[in-house]
Each structure stands twice: as C-alpha cells, then as structure tokens.
Amino acid sequence: MSNWQELEHKYFMSTVERVPVTLVRGQGARVWDEDGREYLDFVGGWAVNSLGHCHPVVAKAVAEQAQTLIQTSNQFYTIPQIHLAELLVQNSCLDKVFFCNSGAEANEGAVKLARRYGKLHLNGAYEVITAMGSFHGRTLAMVAASGQSKFQQPYVPLPVGFINVEYNNIEAIKAATTNKTCAVMLEPVEGEGGVNLPDDNYLAAVRAWCDQTGILLILDEIQTGIGRMGTLFAYEQYGAEPDIMTLAKGLASGVPIGAILAKERASVFTPGEHGSTFGGNPLACAAGYATLKFIIDNDIAGNAKKVGQYLVTGLEGLRQKFQFVTDVRGRGLLVAMEFSSDIAQSVVMTCLDRGLLVNRLKPNAVRFIPPLIISNDEVDEALGILDVALSSIS
Numbered sequence: 001m002s003n004w005q006e007l008e009h010k011y012f013m014s015t016v017e018r019v020p021v022t023l024v025r026g027q028g029a030r031v032w033d034e035d036g037r038e039y040l041d042f043v044g045g046w047a048v049n050s051l052g053h054c055h056p057v058v059a060k061a062v063a064e065q066a067q068t069l070i071q072t073s074n075q076f077y078t079i080p081q082i083h084l085a086e087l088l089v090q091n092s093c094l095d096k097v098f099f100c101n102s103g104a105e106a107n108e109g110a111v112k113l114a115r116r117y118g119k120l121h122l123n124g125a126y127e128v129i130t131a132m133g134s135f136h137g138r139t140l141a142m143v144a145a146s147g148q149s150k151f152q153q154p155y156v157p158l159p160v161g162f163i164n165v166e167y168n169n170i171e172a173i174k175a176a177t178t179n180k181t182c183a184v185m186l187e188p189v190e191g192e193g194g195v196n197l198p199d200d201n202y203l204a205a206v207r208a209w210c211d212q213t214g215i216l217l218i219l220d221e222i223q224t225g226i227g228r229m230g231t232l233f234a235y236e237q238y239g240a241e242p243d244i245m246t247l248a249k250g251l252a253s254g255v256p257i258g259a260i261l262a263k264e265r266a267s268v269f270t271p272g273e274h275g276s277t278f279g280g281n282p283l284a285c286a287a288g289y290a291t292l293k294f295i296i297d298n299d300i301a302g303n304a305k306k307v308g309q310y311l312v313t314g315l316e317g318l319r320q321k322f323q324f325v326t327d328v329r330g331r332g333l334l335v336a337m338e339f340s341s342d343i344a345q346s347v348v349m350t351c352l353d354r355g356l357l358v359n360r361l362k363p364n365a366v367r368f369i370p371p372l373i374i375s376n377d378e379v380d381e382a383l384g385i386l387d388v389a390l391s392s393i394s
C-alpha cells in the first residue's frame with residue numbers, strides 16, 4: 001500500500017470504498033497513477049468529465065478566469081454566469097437559471113422552488129412524488145427523495161414531503177397525487193439506481209398528468225444531461241419538457257457546478273428566498289461555458305450517440321459470448337452490463353489490473369460512463385480488456 005492510501009485511512013472519514021489506485025494526472029479519456037501506469041477511463045469522474053480530462057478548451061478558460069476574477073458575491077453582476085445562463089436557455093426549453101455547486105444542491109433548490117410554487121399557486125401543496133430506485137443526492141431531503149432504503153435507513157427520521165412510488169408506472173404517480181402534491185421529480189433514466197430505462201411513453205404520460213393536475217414536472221438531468229444520452233438533454237428523446245430541470249456533473253467537465261433551470265411560470269423565487277455563496281462564481285461558470293459551448297458547437301452529443309451505439313453493440317457481443325452476462329442496457333454513453341451473480345467487484349478489479357477503469361454499479365452490475373469525446377478505437381480497446389477480464393472470471 002502506498003503512503004497516500006495509508007494517509008487517507010488516517011485522515012479521512014470512511015464514506016467510500018475506494019479502488020486502490022492513486023490518480024495523479026489525466027488527459028482525454030486517460031488517467032495515470034502515481035507510478036505512471038496508464039488507464040483508459042470509463043468512469044469519467046462518475047459521468048462528470050464530459051470533455052475528458054483537462055480538455056484544452058476548459059483548461060484555458062479556467063486558467064484565464066483564475067487570473068481575472070475567481071469569486072465575488074452574488075450581490076454583484078458577473079459576466080461568466082450570464083454567458084452560461086444565456087447559453088443554457090438558448091439551447092433548452094427552459095427560461096431562467098439559478099447556479100449552485102452540486103447536484104444535490106440543485107435538486108434541493110428545485111424542490112424549494114416547487115414548494116414555493118405550491119404555496120403561491122396550489123393552495124400550499126408541498127409534497128413531491130419521486131421514484132423508487134432514484135438517486136437525487138446526499139442531503140437529508142434528497143435522501144428522502146431518493147427512493148432507495150439503503151440511503152434512507154441510516155438517517156431516519158427523514159424530512160417529510162416525499163412520496164416514493166414505483167418507477168416507470170404512471171398509475172402509481174396518479175394514485176399518489178393528492179391536493180398536497182406540488183410536483184413529480186424524476187430522472188429520465190435512473191443512473192445510479194441501475195441505468196433503468198423507462199418505457200418510451202412514460203415521461204410523456206407523466207407530463208400529460210402534470211398538465212392535467214397543474215402540478216410541476218421536475219426532471220433531474222444531473223446524470224443524463226449535457227449530451228450523455230446522445231442529445232443535449234434526455235427530455236428531448238422522451239417528448240416531455242420539464243417545468244424545472246436540474247444539472248450538475250458534466251456541465252463544467254469536472255469543475256464543481258450545479259444549475260436549476262425553470263420555465264418562466266415556474267420561476268417563482270423572489271430576492272432572498274434562495275441563494276448561494278459560491279453558486280455562479282466566475283471560475284465555475286467560465287468552465288461551464290467553455291464546456292457547453294464546445295459540446296454544442298462540435299455535436300459532442302452526436303458523438304455520444306454514435307459511440308454509445310458502438311459500445312452497446314460490442315457489449316452485446318460479449319453477452320453472447322459469456323452466459324453469465326445477463327443484460328446490456330443504456331443509451332448514449334450511459335450504459336450498464338448486468339451479471340447473473342455478484343461479480344461486479346471482481347470485474348472492476350480485473351479490468352483495473354489490465355488498465356481499464358469501470359464503475360461498480362451494483363454487486364451484480366457495472367456501469368460505463370466515459371467522457372463523451374471517446375472514439376470507437378477507445379471503445380475497442382475497452383472491449384478487448386473487458387473480454388479478457390470476463391474470460392478470466394468465468
């Protein structure tokens with residue numbers, strides 16, 4: 001064990017089972033450890049490094065902004081946040097933006113916004129319907145929102161106002177809707193919960209129900225957005241425009257940022273009702289603008305779609321070859337492979353030994369969430385390593 005790992009055990013709270021490798025450098029879809037070993041990165045900072053590691057456009061924007069203006073307070077106007085907000089609005093169905101620092105924080109703000117809307121327009125309705133298997137973040141309220149008992153049980157009692165219903169079941173949402181409901185909050189595809197894809201008409205049916213009842217639809221696009229699913233936002237593929245949408249992860253290609261976007265009618269905060277010290281700081285927004293502009297101008301979402309299809313086809317080939325691979329699912333570059341038994345950890349470790357980083361999604365599934373700029377050649381390389389790894393496990 002290297003010194004870094006000993007020091008980590010000594011000084012850090014133990015909240016994550018880390019893979020025993022210390023990464024020191026990254027470029028494109030590759031990272032290097034402290035001994036100079038190279039890895040092909042199909043974890044991508046947990047779906048964050050949309051343009052890969054240290055993309056020159058992002059690095060340049062950050063370096064320039066760091067020498068110009070890093071942080072003011074939101075008491076003042078700053079230019080990078082206005083540029084980024086304009087770009088987001090011009091390229092989505094939403095009208096207004098609030099910036100924060102993470103996904104959980106964006107979702108918290110979205111729920112506050114929905115509750116505010118409920119107070120103003122729905123006779124004080126405050127409940128938010130969410131889905132089982134969802135993941136919306138680690139704050140107490142987002143733990144209550146995330147319909148997974150493993151995240152909830154250690155912290156009961158949880159904040160009230162969240163109803164978890166079966167995912168991909170419109171009747172469950174209808175049955176849970178009461179005069180206390182102000183919104184439905186869903187991931188278009190459940191990422192952390194298993195890369196669970198809904199039926200094609202599910203989100204449109206939820207949209208229609210929200211329209212019929214007057215409640216808001218919040219889409220958590222923190223993992224699915226910014227091109228990962230093959231379109232800039234996943235809602236474009238499902239015919240369901242949200243009233244509120246949250247973003248984080250890939251928005252600044254690795255620099256921490258979160259965003260709440262809302263349609264004009266749902267944008268009901270007034271001064272003092274919400275805020276953030278660091279949210280919208282010039283440094284993060286410069287990184288976000290550089291990332292998003294590059295993604296849009298170079299159709300990186302199109303690349304994610306094309307290379308994602310190539311990846312899924314290759315993984316399907318491995319499913320044919322190895323009987324214990326029971327499922328391959330995903331869209332764009334949000335893809336999972338499931339096994340008949342709990343071998344995900346040994347798949348992760350065997351791939352690591354051979355220079356490929358993959359994410360353990362569940363005891364019996366791994367997830368592929370690489371940078372959106374990867375090529376078919378890099379996919380071939382990953383598939384080759386995975387093939388050898390699966391052969392050694394079977």
Ligand SMILES: Cc1ncc(COP(=O)(O)O)c(C=O)c1O
Nearest residue numbers: 102103104135136137222223248
């Ligand atoms: C869909 C979704 N929402 C929210 C979050 C929480 O984001 P953060 O870890 O930035 O708080 C995640 C993180 O995995 C996520 O996948």
